[in-house]
Amino acid sequence: MITYKKTQLQVSQTDLKEWRVNNGHAPTSVTGPCPRCEDETTDPLVRDLPENLLMTADVFTAAPLRLQISRIIECECSEPHPKRPHGVSVGCGASWQITVKRSGAHWIVEAGDPVMAAAAMELAKEAAANDLKSIRATAEKWLAGVAALLGLFTLSGALVGKGHH
Numbered sequence: 001m002i003t004y005k006k007t008q009l010q011v012s013q014t015d016l017k018e019w020r021v022n023n024g025h026a027p028t029s030v031t032g033p034c035p036r037c038e039d040e041t042t043d044p045l046v047r048d049l050p051e052n053l054l055m056t057a058d059v060f061t062a063a064p065l066r067l068q069i070s071r072i073i074e075c076e077c078s079e080p081h082p083k084r085p086h087g088v089s090v091g092c093g094a095s096w097q098i099t100v101k102r103s104g105a106h107w108i109v110e111a112g113d114p115v116m117a118a119a120a121m122e123l124a125k126e127a128a129a130n131d132l133k134s135i136r137a138t139a140e141k142w143l144a145g146v147a148a149l150l151g152l153f154t155l156s157g158a159l160v161g162k163g164h165h
Ligand SMILES: [Zn+2]
Pocket: 034, 037, 038, 039, 075, 077, 078, 079, 081, 091, 092
């Protein structure tokens, strides 16, 4: 049995071949076997952002085809793993990067792009800790040259929608 351990995994396409995007119309979560413990786990892609910034199906269907989401996700399997810390009820401790991207009419899960994942992490942190103004500054910093990240795309949509242009 696999012992709980905080582990940052480097994953390949092979590790993610069984991963799928739930609700193919607009990717709201991803599911697949954890690359470490092999138990099934699901990640809600939007959890780190404040409610008013959550992506909606409309945002996704209106998006250009290049839209992609990169982030670091954690194992949240429901199997028991020895030495799981007190207060932690799920997972084996593993985390890894994924990119969710559009492929034709579908969304697919690929191994993460480190630059994109770092940007998404930074933005999520910013969104959790600060007001809209500083989030916007962070988003603008990253937006140059980056197609779209979970948070960035959502933010740019939300902010543009508020009549800044
Ligand atoms: Zn597990």
